[in-house]
Amino acid sequence: MTDWTLCIDFGTAFSKAAAAPVGAWSAFEPAGVRPLLLSPDGQGNAFLLDSAVFVDEDRVLFGRAALARAEEIGDKKRQALRSFKTLLSVSDLERALNANAPATIDPHRVFQMRDLVVLYLAYLLAAVERGAASDTMIAQGRIASRRYAAPAWRSGDSAGMHDIIVRLFGEAEEFRNAAGRRMLMAEGIPLRTISDALPKASQNAESLEMGLIFEATAAAAYSSIGLEGAASHLIVVDMGAGTTDIAALARIGSRTMELPEARVTLKQAGDFLDQVIANRVIESASWARGAEQKAELWNVLMRQMADIKEAVFVDGRAVLRNQGRSITINLRDVEKDVDFREFGKSLRQAYDHALSVVRDDARARGRSEVHAIAVGGGASTPLIRELIQRKAGSVRPRVIARPATPQWAHSRTFAGNLAPVFPQLAIAIGGALAPDSMLAALGGASRPANDRSGTPAERD
Amino acid sequence: MPAPKSKTKPKSAARKRAAQGVSMAGALAEAAWSEADAALAQALVEFDEADGAANAADREDAMARLAQSLTRTARKRGLSRIGGLGESVAFDPAEHELNAPVAKTPKNVRIQARGVTRGGEILEKPRVTPVEQKRRS
Numbered sequence: 242m243t244d245w246t247l248c249i250d251f252g253t254a255f256s257k258a259a260a261a262p263v264g265a266w267s268a269f270e271p272a273g274v275r276p277l278l279l280s281p282d283g284q285g286n287a288f289l290l291d292s293a294v295f296v297d298e299d300r301v302l303f304g305r306a307a308l309a310r311a312e313e314i315g316d317k318k319r320q321a322l323r324s325f326k327t328l329l330s331v332s333d334l335e336r337a338l339n340a341n342a343p344a345t346i347d348p349h350r351v352f353q354m355r356d357l358v359v360l361y362l363a364y365l366l367a368a369v370e371r372g373a374a375s376d377t378m379i380a381q382g383r384i385a386s387r388r389y390a391a392p393a394w395r396s397g398d399s400a401g402m403h404d405i406i407v408r409l410f411g412e413a414e415e416f417r418n419a420a421g422r423r424m425l426m427a428e429g430i431p432l433r434t435i436s437d438a439l440p441k442a443s444q445n446a447e448s449l450e451m452g453l454i455f456e457a458t459a460a461a462a463y464s465s466i467g468l469e470g471a472a473s474h475l476i477v478v479d480m481g482a483g484t485t486d487i488a489a490l491a492r493i494g495s496r497t498m499e500l501p502e503a504r505v506t507l508k509q510a511g512d513f514l515d516q517v518i519a520n521r522v523i524e525s526a527s528w529a530r531g532a533e534q535k536a537e538l539w540n541v542l543m544r545q546m547a548d549i550k551e552a553v554f555v556d557g558r559a560v561l562r563n564q565g566r567s568i569t570i571n572l573r574d575v576e577k578d579v580d581f582r583e584f585g586k587s588l589r590q591a592y593d594h595a596l597s598v599v600r601d602d603a604r605a606r607g608r609s610e611v612h613a614i615a616v617g618g619g620a621s622t623p624l625i626r627e628l629i630q631r632k633a634g635s636v637r638p639r640v641i642a643r644p645a646t647p648q649w650a651h652s653r654t655f656a657g658n659l660a661p662v663f664p665q666l667a668i669a670i671g672g673a674l675a676p677d678s679m680l681a682a683l684g685g686a687s688r689p690a691n692d693r694s695g696t697p698a699e700r701d
Numbered sequence: 702m703p704a705p706k707s708k709t710k711p712k713s714a715a716r717k718r719a720a721q722g723v724s725m726a727g728a729l730a731e732a733a734w735s736e737a738d739a740a741l742a743q744a745l746v747e748f749d750e751a752d753g754a755a756n757a758a759d760r761e762d763a764m765a766r767l768a769q770s771l772t773r774t775a776r777k778r779g780l781s782r783i784g785g786l787g788e789s790v791a792f793d794p795a796e797h798e799l800n801a802p803v804a805k806t807p808k809n810v811r812i813q814a815r816g817v818t819r820g821g822e823i824l825e826k827p828r829v830t831p832v833e834q835k836r837r838s
Contacts, residue, residue: 278728285735286732287732287735552773569765654725658729661779
């Protein structure tokens with residue numbers, strides 16, 4: 242019977258989960274990588290679970306049902322709660338969790354943010370259990386350990402944040418057990434059930450045994466697993482929607498640690514690029530001169546922005562149609578934008594700083610290589626691709642750019658089907674593959690993620 | 702006559718669930734297709750627009766949008782192009798398809814239409830034409 246390690250990645254828009262056999266790090270087989278089917282309802286990508294909670298008249302809805310209901314109502318004053326990841330990343334987490342949910346999210350004014358997070362996590366845990374049970378390989382074994390992936394906490398108190406989050410997961414597990422099968426029903430959970438069961442769940446719960454892995458470390462794990470010459474030092478550039486994070490990791494002996502002095506966070510990322518592109522189009526659209534026309538064009542652009550951005554950054558141009566007009570957006574035009582150029586400059590400076598830190602550490606330990614990897618939605622932008630390929634000269638330690646999708650994801654086992662969806666599942670997969678020594682906190686006991694004690698210098 | 706008792710043990714709940722499970726490659730393919738479907742649907746509409754365009758400019762616009770939709774469909778399915786249009790490369794019969802009959806195997810060829818690959822497997826070879834050797838004067 243195989244023991245499995247499970248990793249949950251709750252992203253801003255979607256949550257994902259994946260499992261890998263315990264010990265996969267030292268005996269890697271691509272076939273053992275098992276992303277979980279969290280939304281097997283035949284609508285959309287079944288591996289993605291919408292991160293959403295909607296408080297309705299007499300019940301709470303989750304996932305796609307929550308988003309559908311919010312859209313059906315179409316009231317600007319009512320919205321689904323989606324920003325779990327942002328909430329869980331704030332420096333004063335306890336205070337944020339104890340705040341009352343705003344009226345736009347909870348018109349009854351009965352929930353604190355903590356309650357809604359616990360309810361969503363209960364839904365997520367139920368979906369994860371269903372996904373694991375429906376997997377032919379996992380169902381024949383058992384889930385031996387669980388982890389969740391998170392960005393490196395910016396407050397620096399990794400242990401404190403971890404303790405709060407495993408407590409939330411514990412309450413969620415308790416509530417899930419009380420709610421049973423209703424947890425995954427499209428009609429959601431009645432408010433009366435919640436008001437009965439949630440306080441009891443909070444009282445009776447114990448922290449769930451879960452490890453914490455930083456997203457950068459998960460990226461390092463999926464990027465370097467199975468490589469004979471895996472580098473001891475990595476620099477990871479992660480461009481998400483709201484921030485671009487640069488982190489550096491060093492593997493010393495069996496442990497992986499972050500080099501905190503290398504960490505840089507820029508407030509410009511995917512959302513900023515959306516605005517740059519939209520502004521360039523509106524500036525060049527001579528026919529959209531009135532405020533109303535500009536607002537309408539802005540909305541059209543934002544609705545299609547994911548596709549537009551991909552076409553601009555990967556193919557060099559995007560063509561779209563609006564009110565019978567054809568609009569072309571070229572990468573060259575975007576690159577001329579003053580704000581974009583400023584962002585590029587800041588990004589290069591931040592990267593050079595982080596690279597200098599990681600190379601110094603590698604050099605001091607007699608290591609010969611630093612691997613550079615880009616992750617997140619912005620990994621395919623030329624700006625990021627060019628960045629990680631810079632300084633790839635012959636000066637030691639050499640910097641080697643790793644592909645965003647690792648070679649093993651193209652294994653024949655997956656018949657070419659993992660690679661296209663890999664970027665979305667990457668962090669959950671990397672978190673499941675990583676050995677315990679790469680975790681920022683082990684299940685139960687916490688230790689500071691950047692604790693560098695007892696890590697003597699080693700040479701290749 | 703009562704039916705003979707089966708000697709096989711009843712399946713556990715976990716094994717029953719496992720038997721209902723879908724193959725990982727199949728589930729991943731469905732996930733990729735769910736994202737590719739929208740782009741493919743758009744491509745079909747753009748094709749009609751290109752086909753019925755009233756003038757050359759409209760046709761050119763529609764063709765650009767059609768190419769974009771098809772490229773996006775391909776990307777969502779993990780397909781990528783091989784070679785660059787107009788590029789001159791050494792001819793390899795295993796990797797290139799000659800677009801014209803030739804009396805003699807060419808040394809160098811020019812890529813007329815890019816090939817398509819997925820995960821290292823060539824699905825469609827690049828179509829090429831021989832590059833004429835410059836004659837020495």
